Structure formats: C-alpha cells, structure tokens
Amino acid sequence: MSNKLKILVPVKRVIDFAIKPRINKAGTGVDTKGVKFSMNPFCDIALEESLRLKEANKGLVEKIHAVSIGPTKAQDILRTALAKGADSTTLVDVGDEEVEPLAVAKLLQKVVEKEQSNLVILGKQAIDDDSNQTGQILAGLLNWPQATFASKVEVEGDNVKVTREVDGGSDTLSAKLPMIITTDLRLNEPRYASLPNIMKAKKKPLEKLKASDLGIELSKRLKTLKLEEPASREAGIKVDSVDELVAKLKEAKAI
C-alpha cells in the first residue's frame, strides 16, 4: 500500500469536562439543558496527534478527516476540528439518539470504507459513558491491528510504532498500516484554534449523512434502568486537641 496516510479522526460531542454533570429529576439520564458541550478531550488529543503527524512529516499525511456521530449540534465540534486543521468532516446526524459503541463502530467502519482511510486515531473513551470499546470493536470489524492507550506514536514507512501506558510502565508495539490507535491523556496537549484556520474552516466542506445513508440500523441493546449519584460525604469536624481526636476516633470505633 502507499505510504500516504489518510487519517480518520472520530470526535464526540460531550458535556464539557469542567462542568459537573447533574442527573435529571426522572433519574433516567444527565441534564443537558443550558450545559456547555465540547469535544471529548481524548478525541481532541487524537485530532492533535494526527495534526502533529502531518506537520512533522512533510508529505506523509494526505488528508485528515474528522467524523462525528451525534445531534445536529455536533457540527460545532466539527467546526472546531476544521479550525484546528482537519481537512474535511462528516456529520452522521442521529438526532438525540444515544448510540452504543457497537453501532458507532459499525458506522465508523462504513466511513473508513467511504474515505478509504488507512489510519484511525480515536480517543480511548468518551468522558460521558466511559465505555472504552469503540476503538477495539472497530479494529475487530475491520480486522486491523490495534494499539490502545497510546502515549507516543511514531510512523516509520508502513510501520507505526506506538508506546502505550500500562500498569507499572510502558509497552511498545509496532504494526503495519492500516491500523487503529486509541489515545491516552498524556499523548499530547491539544492546540488552540487559530484565527486563519477559523477563517479557512468556514470554506471547508461539511458533509452530512444519516445513519441510514450508511446502511446501519441503530438498534439499542442496552437499557438504562436508573441513574443515581453516590451518597454525599458527610462534612468533617475540626478538633482542638489530640485527646479530643482520640476520643472522636474511639467514638467512631476507628481505633
């Protein structure tokens, strides 16, 4: 296969990580009204990595295509992706439907085929459902090699060397293209969107599809029974002396 990389970066629109999510009154999901949404931080890292590959290796990357599966509003984060330097984007508009990782992977498989991508870089997980499955399922569906939790990515010809974070150290894998990489937090620090790119982004193509256009049925396999917050921690007290501390500890049967 040719050396030129056609990178696909899936990006998800999630409640911004700086915001404390609140469970709705019915206990069926998270309140989204008037809440700030942003690009999933791991997706942002995936996008940054593909941009760095492009900038650091002249002629290596032919195209960076960003795709988002979500509501119409997910366009905002695709605009952000364009403003940071992605070349083109696709929105798979699924309305307010929550899409499970298997369906996401199936949709992505179709987009990979359509875009003829040979490298998919995606976040290891989205911070809303924390599934951490999509990359792995996609690798299975495509039957491509996968390197998860990447903390370093190096491309050498047809070979990609990925350092990944594991318990107690790091693990280095090498695989031939095409492949799947999922990103961990320490891979890089995403850039700001620059003004010239924002101007350019306005002229870049933004393709819109429905799941049915890709021939995928969005049937749910999981049912959310109930969402509830963990019991809140009781406030502590300050003691004035060691004796009081010991007495309190005894009272609490801690000693």
Next chain:
Amino acid sequence: MFVPRRLVRAATLSLRRAHTSAPALNSVNAEDIAHFSKFLTPTSIISTLSPQPSPSSELAPFNNDWMNKYHGQSTTVIRPRSTQEVSEVVKRCNERGIGIVPQGGNTGLVGGGVPIKDELVLSLGNMNKVRSFDPVSGILVADAGCVLESLSEYLAPHNHIMPLDLGAKGSCQIGGNVSTNAGGLRLLRYGSLHGSVLGLEVVLPDGTVLDQLSTLRKDNTGYDLKQLFIGAEGTLGIVTGVSILTAPAPQSVNNVVLALPKFDNVLPLFTKAKRQLSEILSAFEFFDRTAYDLAVKHGQGRALNEDETEGAECFVLLETSGGNKDHDDEKLNGLLENLMESDEPLINTGVISQTPAQFSSLWAIREGITEAVSKEGKAYKYDISIPLAEFKHVVDTTREHLRSKGLMRDDAVKHVIGYGHVGDGNLHLNIVATNYTPEIEAALEPFVYELVAKYKGSVSAEHGVGVMKTHALHYSKSDTSIEWMKRIKQIFDPKGIMNPGKVLP
C-alpha cells in the same frame, strides 16, 4: 482644591508635634500572651513567648512576604475567629502601645502585610465565613478572611461572580483586597472596589467596632467613612467584614490571544475592540514578548504554536462576557474577521479558546506571568498608571537606562518586561534580576518614579504603597495631599499602632 496656606502650615505644625511626641512602640511580652490566652483558643496564638513556645519556623510564613523580599521579626501571630476577638486584641495593643500588622493572604507586592520590626501580626485567615448573600440584589456580606476564590465558588451556584479577580485569587483574602483596593482583571468591566464595596465592618485602633456593614446601594448621609479604609492598607483600622455588590455571572464567555507585530498597534486595536464589542468586552490585557516567553518557559498555560508567535512583539488577551452566546460569538467573530481581512492588519494572527479548559489556559499565560517572573529570578515590580501610549516607551527607556549603567547582564538584570491592564491604563513594569542588590535598586529608583511623574502618572496603580513606596509617594501626591492624609491617620490612630511604617512617609 484651594487650601489656605495658614491652615496647611497649622496642620504641618500639629503633625510635626504629633510625630515627635508619638511614643515609641512596645514589643509583645509574655504578659500580653497570657492576657490573649484568656479569650483566645490556643490554636489562635502562635508565639515564641507562649509557655509552650512555637518554633520560629511556624512564624516565618507570617514574617516574610511571598516574594521573600520583606522580612519582619514578629514574635507573635494572633489568628482571631471573630470581630469581638479582633477588638479585644486591638484594645490590648492600644493600651500597651504595641504595633499591629493586619495580614490577609500575604500575597501583597509592596510589603504592606508583613511586619517591619516585631509588631504583632493579626492574621484574619480564621475569619472565613460568608455572613449573608441576597441572590436578588447580588449583595454578599462576608468575613474579611474569606479567600477570594472560595467566595467565587460560593457564588457560582447562585449564578453570581465577584466583581474582582486576580492572579492571587487562590490565597488572597477579601479583607486584604479591600484594604489594598486591589484592581485585577475585571476592573475594566465592574469598576474599582470604591464602587462595588457597599459597606465595611472595621475594628478601629482603640478596639471600637465601626459597623458600617450596609447593604444599601444608595446612602447619601454624610461622609462616606468606609471609603477611607479602602486602600488604607490597614493603617487606619482592621477590616473584619465586607459587604460587596457581586455581578450576575455571564452566560457566555470567550477569550482570544492576539499576536501583534508591534506595540503601536495595541491602541488602535483597543479602540476597535471597544467599538465593535461594546458592552461585552470584559478584559483587554497586554503582555510583551519577553513576558510571554517567560510565562511559557515556566509552564504557565499551553503555549501558542511557534508559527503563531513568530514575529510577534507583543500579545493582547481579550475577553468577552455576555448573556447570549450567539450574540457574543457573532460580535467577536465580526471583530476577528475584520482584523484578519483588513488591508493593513493590526494583528499577525491569534488563537481562540474552544473549551472552558482552553479558556483557563489562555488566562493562565497572562495570570502566570507573575509566578513565572518569581521563578526566573528576583523581581523589582513597578505597578504604574501612565498614559497608554507610553507603555512601551517606559519599558524600553528603563531597559536602556539599565544597559547604560552596565546592569543588563546575566548576573545582574536578566529581563525588563511590561504587561498589564491596557483597559485601565495600568502597566506592570518588572525588572527580573538574579539578586536584589543596592546597585540595581539605585539604578531604578528614583529613575522609574521620575519617569512616572513626568507623565503625571501614579507610582502605584493597584498594588498599594506598603513599605516599598512610602518614600515615592510624593511623586504622585502633592505635599498638601500627604499632609491631609497624615492628619486623617492622626485622628484615627493617634498612637500610631496600626501597620506602622506603611503608606505614609
């Protein structure tokens, strides 16, 4: 103001008398500690004179300022928990003629919050309760020792924000903010504390509690005494409670950092931004290239990419805040497009934050300059008000002056940087040296102050006078002003126990 000469002379004379007759201050002794123990809990007293003496290391954080530039030898730190306790402590000190240094978060930049000799340090940190908040009027009443950031956190669920914000927000306390009349990053939008503080509770130098904790927006009933304590740096009394008007939290905020090819473009940019953004412009901050490089070097916020900073002589951080995201975005985008597409662009390029994390990260570059400077070396900080057009000139002139004295070298002055609040005409001129030396100081002072006086500026825009600038007060205040300030001090504090040696020459 016309002041009859005779009156001035009379004032001067009586002051001189007052000065010469003022008794020397006494040191804290074991009896005082015994007295304090009667009404304070043991944890409220840190003293080397206690029956179980505290190690001096425990006193060090109160005796030295955070830059480690000013050092006191206080034996005793008192940390009262209530206004009543403050009053009792002050009463004793007044009777015994013991100097008191009120201390908040000890984040001051002019040595106003640390002792000069062995004054008693009265730290307000234990008084940290919110007393009341009215979500309709937005009026907050809080103890003086509340940390600014925790007040912001308290207000967040009520959709309000503090009318001031500054780099030291994690440590500085509202009482200290009021006492130094801190300016900070929101002044452009919400004005100074002289406007937003509605009332104060102050323990006067004889221990009397002056309760002016008003929650009224309007109150024209004679002299507005609280204004005297705003910016008095604890020389007239101890602020123990603050009533302050908070602002509704903006529903939409944006920020951008713009890279400018030359300083000359800052002012046209400011004019343009004000015109196009109008009421949503909430900050317009400037930092020169060296300040930016230092912030990046010391890891303050995520840096811009190199192609974005290439050829930039200085940067502007511009913030908008408003009530409607679509409206704000449209205005901001309009301005940015206009800037990028103009035939003679004022900016090279710029970056725009896309998430709250990036929003903070862009601010971190600007706010982190202070910290970066202290990591880089020892800083001489001049916080001056001068005409906007002279910002760069003052930085360059100072650098050239140091160069002509042969001091611009690695083992003396490493950097001369400028940054600050363009919106408020406030420049922070920082001279970063390897060490504080008399030689550098002599080269800077009175040079810088004379430069400021030449432009009819202020030698202290927002940091206060403290101990650092008492001798320089006359560059910004007339003799008449200083004489009347001394008279006011005399009325409130005839024994001169409140923060001695600060503010007044």
